[in-house]
Amino acid sequence: MTVPKFLLGDHSEHEDAIFVIHTEFPRFIIDLTKDQIEWFEEFDKQDEAELATETENAIKEATAFYDAEIAKYEDG
Template sequence: MEIPRFLLGDNTDCPEAIFVIHTEFPRFIINLVDDEIEWLEEFSKEDEEELTHQTENLIEEASLFYDREVERYQA
């Protein structure tokens, strides 16, 4: 099975949250409401430095994915 790079997540226990799941390394779940990220990986110190540089881009990509999906639902 081929899993898309980003997935939308929903949970009725968190009705205000907008979850986007990133399925490739570094895997994470982001709540776009407050940009809180839950990493699904363990990182070494060297990885953490690289992630600092990637995080901003990953948040932007997750936001663009969400906007695109919402637009498709509304069409």
């Protein structure tokens, strides 16, 4: 099975949340409504500078993925 880089997530107890799951390293879930990230990886202190850059890029990529997916529904 090939797993896409990004997946949309949904949960009935978090009706207003917009979850995007990033399946490649560094793996995380982001709630785009709050810009909150939950990482599935452990990071060392040495990784903090790189993590800051990765976080910024990850938010941009996740947001672009979500926007593209929603546009498909709206255009469909």
